[in-house]
């Protein structure tokens with residue numbers, strides 16, 4: 183589905199594994215398509231998968247009309263999930279110029295009420311419904 187062309191935002195939850203905090207391998211689940219400037223998702227499906235043993239590592243979405251950057255909504259969404267899950271999660275965004283960003287939302291930083299997250303740059307590629315990242 184990732185080669186699917188659309189001018190709407192698309193969303194996936196990523197389940198997989200992060201290795202040594204340096205790279206990750208994930209499978210993309212729960213494709214959802216929104217409108218050009220936002221996309222929602224079925225959080226109940228994500229929670230159900232977590233309850234069934236799935237290891238959530240983060241979320242992927244596109245910005246079809248913008249660069250890859252963290253919007254206020256993106257930050258707030260990530261913050262909620264990090265609090266909820268009690269662990270570090272990644273936010274991966276693909277912008278309209280083909281660039282990617284990753285942000286690592288560090289649980290410890292949020293737990294200590296220090297609002298911050300690590301900006302990471304790395305390479306990411308997709309094969310079918312799998313996503314590989316080197317941070």
Ligand SMILES: [Zn+2]
Pocket residue numbers: 243244245251252253256275
């Ligand atoms: Zn966004």
